Amino acid sequence: MQNIVKGQAKALRVFQIGVVGASRDAFAALSRIFGVTRYRTRSYQAVPLAVNAKQVDDAIDFIILCTSNPNVLNYWQSRRPQGKALGRPLIRIEKGAAESKDGYVISAPVNPSRLLRQLDQYTIKEMNFFPEFQIGSESDELCETTLEGLKLLKKDGSSVNKRYGLQRALVVDDSLAVRKQIEIEFGLLDTEVDCVDSAEAAIDASAKTAYDIIFMDVVMPGMDGYAACKRIKRSPLNKNTPIVLLTSRSSSFDKIKGTLAGCDTYLVKPINHNEFESVVNKYFSEIRTQAR
Template sequence: MSVSAPADVLLGPGQRLPQTSDSVAFSVAAIGLSARDKHTLQAVFAVSQGRRPRLEPFVFAPGRCADLFVVNADEPGGLNAWRAYRRAHPDRAHTPVLFVGHNRPADLQGLFLPRPLIVMRMLALLERVVVDVLGYVPTLAIDETEGDQVAGEARANGHGAGIRALVVDDSLPVRVQLKRALEGIAERLDFAESAEQALTLLADNHYDIAFVDIVLPGLDGYELCERIKQDPDIDETSVVMLTGNSSPADRIRGELAGCDTYLIKPVRRRVFENVVGELLPAHRRGRLRPALRAPVANAARVELPADADGMGSTGQERQA
């Protein structure tokens, strides 16, 4: 399921965000991959099932077009098959392609992933292609109109709402999503793609609230939460765990880790607002607009219905 129009990508302050889309599945066509490469790609598909965007294998058939290609640059037969496909389908010449191999051939243009192929590295690169080239961002926690209104109010006041927030998620689309949700109400907004990067930021900065994905490379979100809550220098940081499901096991592990609450992805705008408003210190909550001041009852038990509406490099994003 492709996104029809490419869009600009926000990788730092002042650039435009990609277009929003409700499409969540993107097809990936493999050409010339070895059995081992295919196994890695299958693992990428499996991991992406709990994420947005979701990646799925493409089955070649008349009238169908893949959203992305992964081509083995080490295999002449694979390169020839890819070139033949492009010649036969000139209307699909701009379909993004990721080449994998030991060395990039001099005549190849496009993204290149060197071997050895690592599942999370390949997944992160494919997700970046979906956002950067295909212009995809999942359904936002705060819709575009609402987010622009809040940001406008903050600029008119000369500042954000005073919130210092940290987002820890290895998914670029999720970081884009949370950036848009928070940028109108935060005076400081930092991002990390792993728990280790987050701990480095936490050692040098104070945050009012941290949004932490459960599934992270290296230390997982539970371990990061435990370290935050066990460190007297940063234990006042509210931790919101981000999860793709609401299983009892997730709740129990989150409570044992000391998290303040959790949000089930994709996140409803109103639930997001209420949780943020509830967790902020009172002196900061008073500077928020009314919709964010009202506490949410029993925040740790927030659940979203199945049809709920559901950022971008690591580092700092300070609000002007």
């Protein structure tokens, strides 16, 4: 069995923002705005791009057009230069611009807080980057930012992020909040979920149903997750099912116990949306389907 060890939830990422058509002062202003984000889990860095660039670095995540010149707009919106970054969203900064249906128009002069808030939304919607939603966090409440992020991940119901072979999951945790948090994550993948609150109940469920993946807490009243993992790995229906153990313990001894129990992945809580996604992506590849 392969054992993957994850650390404490830290989803630090710097998004490269290609800036086209900005004056020297405007580019400096954007750089100052982005500089505020340098200590966040999600930060931004401005990268100058020529209005007639022939090549765009693949590391560019978004492109901002700071121009109303129709020739420049046509070049970047229709022909565009070469590079993998071509698939990245174009954000237009226009003077007195009204809200557009796709939300990728920002009115000038730019309000720094609004710009960063919109970029945060774009990274959730376009890059599926959502470090704020944490499983096993101390707070059980879903703040407004989290709720808005979940709505963006659902993409207004137009599509769901299904995975090949991932149809049914088992979630085992004595915490109702954690069960609900993981259930929300699987809901975004259009996956059926069975939730139980004890290791004994997990063993009973795994004896009756074949699951595609199991997320299980380690510390629970009665039998712990290690013992349950061993039992489930001996069951005919789920002996090959990936089991992800969730725990607040991060010592080497606990990780070894997880490996010996036969778990496939050992995660230290709290884990965020992107860490959850990385585990799911390890075993199931994405397919795009229209929502039913």
